[in-house]
């Protein structure tokens with residue numbers, strides 16, 4: 001069935017790309033501005049001959065104007081059920097994740113995180129989202145998580161952006177779909193549950209891989225995740241990845257017993273993934289420090305371990321722009 005509202009949003013963005021007002025378009029087509037407004041609000045569809053004219057004017061096929069984008073099917077070369085989510089992993093949450101996933105649902109984490117990204121977005125985050133949006137094309141958000149990575153800011157910049165929301169957790173993907181359908185019903189967002197260490201898309205098919213802390217918290221091999229990001233990106237494509245780590249200087253300032261325990265229990269917190277990014281194939285890498293956070297202000301597992309050891313660990317957050 002044709003989703004008239006999505007059709008309207010799509011044709012409205014094509015018109016704005018050509019910098020035409022509704023009145024100017026109406027004049028070109030020989031219809032009233034009210035008719036254009038009705039199409040763009042999703043209350044009416046144009047006649048078939050006008051659809052053809054619009055298709056020529058916007059250089060977009062009639063199918064692409066009318067049909068919901070089945071982007072994930074195209075990229076994965078595989079058809080899917082039409083429930084709106086492509087599952088490459090079990091639809092059932094994995095045992096060790098059930099309590100966390102339940103909390104996301106019960107405590108409305110997604111709605112709350114969305115709200116905070118909409119109301120108080122930092123300049124740094126704003127700039128990152130702007131860079132992703134201006135690169136354009138198909139944006140794959142990996143390890144979207146309850147925070148959404150950069151996706152909320154991306155959609156704030158461009159509600160018509162072509163984004164695939166993905167996570168290993170089926171609950172996370174489901175909850176994002178449920179929330180966004182109600183909140184803004186974006187016309188070009190697709191949903192997929194998969195492991196980013198094994199991305200189910202063809203080589204050179206994605207324009208931007210956006211990672212707001214997914215790889216840094218990866219279940220699985222982080223180096224493989226970076227290699228997969230490189231593989232699916234088109235030449236000239238962009239990986240934006242951010243995470244935090246404990247620098248050598250911070251490590252050196254810790255008491256010897258804390259160094260020993262942290263190195264034994266959480267060696268991952270000292271790895272900044274730069275070498276892995278180069279090994280994945282990325283040659284042009286810009287790393288920018290985006291801030292700092294302290295375990296004293298946090299209740300994650302690493303923060304609890306730091307408290308047990310009587311130290312306040314400083315994490316350096318960075319974002320990397322990596323070009324294929």
Ligand SMILES: C[S@@+](CC[C@H](N)C(=O)[O-])C[C@H]1O[C@@H](n2cnc3c(N)ncnc32)[C@H](O)[C@@H]1O
Pocket residue numbers: 142143144145146147148149150166167168169172194195196197211212213214215217218219220
């Ligand atoms: C703790 S969150 C933090 C980052 C997240 N972008 C956010 O803004 O909330 C990490 C997310 O990465 C997902 N994740 C971890 N390993 C993954 C993998 N191998 N493939 C896909 N998603 C993964 C987790 O399910 C989780 O939702």
